[in-house]
């Protein structure tokens with residue numbers, strides 16, 4: 001008999017959360033703390049969604065998306081999770097750019113970027129301050145027609161080198177391009193510039209383990225290997241239940257942490273929505289996907305601390321989004337993981353990440369796909385040799401992930417790494433007006449993606465769910 005991962009679930013809950021990405025986990029935690037009965041359903045065998053890790057022989061643990069996040073994570077984790085989680089968030093100091101236009105190191109703060117823009121790039125101090133103040137002053141309610149390209153053109157006309165320094169890390173962080181609304185850049189860039197880039201000491205496994213413990217303390221019913229195939233909706237357009245692993249579980253509300261488009265199109269079904277909403281949902285563009293190469297050094301081997309923590313490497317002549325997405329990789333971010341990442345460990349690891357087009361990988365035959373993965377590994381080693389000499393001889397393990405891998409583990413349409421483009425946020429926010437009790441919390445709209453964006457969106461949506469459940473209880 002196959003194991004029943006839903007054994008002992010109740011017949012009904014106040015809230016069913018579909019998916020255990022950081023937004024889903026955070027919503028589940030807050031709603032359970034408020035006293036609602038919460039069922040958390042995750043199709044994978046591990047919680048965390050993209051915030052995940054995997055283990056390989058030799059004691060190696062690879063993090064997938066722990067490359068860096070803004071300081072704001074500390075406050076969000078302290079308030080909505082635990083002090084212990086917040087206290088494990090530590091700064092990354094060594095951030096490095098190496099490309100044909102410049103070679104420099106930074107702490108990734110406003111002060112340090114100001115120094116570099118003035119001293120290295122020769123930009124007037126006043127212009128730099130005006131740029132930072134403009135970016136910092138941007139918010140969701142601003143006029144949204146100005147693009148990031150226009151923002152840069154206003155402050156740094158013709159300065160492709162400056163654009164590269166300001167844009168490349170943000171493109172890696174959330175897939176945004178020069179054609180996206182400037183506010184998406186302004187909000188995310190300013191979050192990072194506040195106090196630099198941070199990481200979680202102990203690794204993603206430690207974070208998710210602590211989150212799981214807190215969810216259990218707050219009474220969340222957690223089920224892994226539980227795939228939701230349907231959100232059931234009544235004739236008068238209210239959520240009534242979910243179908244998970246073939247079982248019907250009733251609920252008063254659903255928070256879907258699945259991709260917003262697949263929530264609407266696959267889990268609910270377009271026939272339940274207004275025509276205009278369907279058109280808007282269909283028009284939402286997905287963000288790009290990713291490739292990664294994971295490398296572990298043999299016991300006793302190490303790399304030099306001059307490698308830094310995060311290295312933005314590019315061989316391309318300037319900032320070029322198509323080149324950054326191409327399977328013919330010319331730009332990579334290397335994350336160097338020292339043993340201190342996981343106190344008590346003696347392992348040295350490198351993860352290379354590149355943005356990628358889903359179709360470049362899915363349209364290949366099986367043989368070509370395997371060959372392309374081998375090429376990716378080989379070109380990554382050729383590149384890394386410049387920073388870690390003799391890397392091949394020192395490696396204990398190497399493997400690659402592609403958009404197909406991300407799609408398989410997170411079920412994101414097109415293996416999207418960072419949710420949707422900006423228009424996805426409005427569709428996500430409008431969902432409860434279409435179907436009572438149905439909410440979406442997860443990477444969406446560029447500004448609500450990444451670790452901080454996902455956690456904060458989980459908070460916003462849990463407040464909406466709280467209001468809905470409280471008012472619907474009062475009404476009944």
Ligand SMILES: Cc1cc2nc3c(=O)[nH]c(=O)nc-3n(C[C@H](O)[C@H](O)[C@H](O)COP(=O)(O)OP(=O)(O)OC[C@H]3O[C@@H](n4cnc5c(N)ncnc54)[C@H](O)[C@@H]3O)c2cc1C
Nearest residue numbers: 019021022023043049050065067068228258417443450451
């Ligand atoms: C390679 C890579 C590197 C990244 N690096 C960084 C970084 O350095 N810093 C940073 O801040 N962000 C980074 N990110 C982005 C960040 O990890 C994500 O934006 C964030 O973790 C997404 O959280 P989420 O809540 O949107 O949900 P997701 O992580 O997308 O999780 C959704 C969950 O829902 C589950 N699910 C989906 N459908 C169903 C269903 N029908 N039934 C049950 N479960 C379902 C999935 O299995 C998954 O667990 C990176 C992402 C990638 C891919």
